[in-house]
Amino acid sequence: MQSDETQKPAPRIPLMVGVKYRRSYARNNQIGMLKNISITGAFLEAAPEDLAPRDKITINFTVSGREREIPAEIVWRNELGCGVRFLPTNNRDVQIVDDLMYFVETKRESRREVLDGIFKKVA
Secondary structure, X not given: OOOOOXXXXXXXXXXXXXXXXXXXXXXXXXXXXXXXXXXXXXXXXXXOOOOOOOOEEEEEEEEOOEXXXXXXXXXXXXXOOEEEEEOOOOHHHHHHHHHHXXXXXXXXXXXXXXXXXXXXXXX
């Protein structure tokens, strides 16, 4: 069995979703942008350079009017942002991430269908 340190991350879905996040012990939220997401983690484009690997944060997700704060851990950091690993505490945490991924993919599929229809008419 592989340890958490050697496991490959789950496949990512590209997206651009603004989120609020804060360090676990902080009071004020910061604003960041999720650039990709999987069921296990995401890339958070964030400004504060004080985030470092192993820091714990809470990310606020809003999907279809539902809002959840999901705990996460910084896995790595570079000049663009950081990789985060979700630390879900219950099934609702996992479900909102899964729902966000579903909505992103569904929207992308709808766009493809529209473009395919346009290209068929033009051809």
